[in-house]
Amino acid sequence: MDLMHVVVAGHTLAVVERDDTHDPATGRALTGSWLWDSSLVLASHLATCSSARLQLQGATVLELGAGTGLPGIAAVACLSAARCVLTDVQPLLPGLRANVEANGLTAAQADVRELRWGDQLEPELTVDVVLMSDVFYDPEDMPAMAATLRGLWRHGGGGTVGWAASEVRDGVQECMDVLREQGFAVAEVDRVTRPLLRDPEQKAAFAVYRVSRR
Numbered sequence: 585m586d587l588m589h590v591v592v593a594g595h596t597l598a599v600v601e602r603d604d605t606h607d608p609a610t611g612r613a614l615t616g617s618w619l620w621d622s623s624l625v626l627a628s629h630l631a632t633c634s635s636a637r638l639q640l641q642g643a644t645v646l647e648l649g650a651g652t653g654l655p656g657i658a659a660v661a662c663l664s665a666a667r668c669v670l671t672d673v674q675p676l677l678p679g680l681r682a683n684v685e686a687n688g689l690t691a692a693q694a695d696v697r698e699l700r701w702g703d704q705l706e707p708e709l710t711v712d713v714v715l716m717s718d719v720f721y722d723p724e725d726m727p728a729m730a731a732t733l734r735g736l737w738r739h740g741g742g743g744t745v746g747w748a749a750s751e752v753r754d755g756v757q758e759c760m761d762v763l764r765e766q767g768f769a770v771a772e773v774d775r776v777t778r779p780l781l782r783d784p785e786q787k788a789a790f791a792v793y794r795v796s797r798r
Contacts, residue, residue, distance in 0.1 A: 587686070590624060590654070593631035593662040598686035599652050602679045616651035616676045621781050622718035623654040625790040626749035629774055630655065630663055630715075639745055640665045643712035646736060647671065648699070648729070649719045653680045656715055660693050667692070669709070671699035702728035704735040711736045714795070716748040720759035730766035737797050746795030751788055760793075769796045 586601045602617045630636045640659050646669040647656035656668035670680045677696050684694040699705060714736060719729065737744045746768075750756050752775070760770045774792040779785070 588619065590619075590627075592627045592654075592658040595658075595662040597654065597658060597661060598683070599654060600679060600682040600686050601652065602682070616649065616672055617679055619652050619654060619781065620718045621778070621788065622749040622751055622790060623651065624781065625776060625778070625792065626655045626715060626717045626747060627658040629749065629792045630659065630747065633774075636747060637663060639713055642666050644669070644710060645713045645715060646709075646711045647715040648732065649701075649716060650680055651676065651717075653683050653694075653696075655717055657683060657687050657689065657694060659713070659715070660689060661687050665713070667695065669695045669697055669705075669711070671697045671705075673700060674698045699732065700728075701725060701732050703732060707735070709736075710738065711744055712738075714744060714746040716746065716795075718750055719748070720750045720756045721753075723755060723758040723762050726759050726762035727766060730763055730768065733768065733795075734766075734797075743797070746793075748793045748795055750791055750793070752791050756791075763795070767798055769798050770794075 588599045589596050599619045641664045643665045644667045645659045645665045650670040650672045653670040656670050659665035660668045680696045763770055771794050772791050773794050777787050777789045779787050
């Protein structure tokens, strides 16, 4: 288990990375155990975008495919959200709880839940902002993700808004196309090129998207 620190909106946040989390079906290490560059890009965008900061004030935030949970935790710890719901597959939940604890958040502030794409949480859960980082990699997964998103989304004025970040790579645009076919509007709002977290001598491009229901 490793502990690293990152700065978001002038606040230092702890990120616990576990090296013992594996998919029980395949035995392979789950990549959600590690902090990915897209999480940093998304947290940074939320901190610097005035419209995103306004949407986060007092909001209930849900992070889909949260991994280590950095954007969701940052929303509460640094950006005035009232609560975050951090969701992922069951083997990653202990790591999410470790990150909640490492950043001094209470269970009321950060709720860790299992959520597989295609499934739903309880209908009475009201979500203001959905966060997603590095989840656009397999177009075949997008219909299930869209089904989960539809169950979370509120319509009308003041309805749910989504923010996502992804490394710009093959397959991302196809994922966007599937989401659009599933009834979502996806607009790129920012693009940055930055050194990679684990290989600073290499750089990659990352895009930030605003997601809404049509």
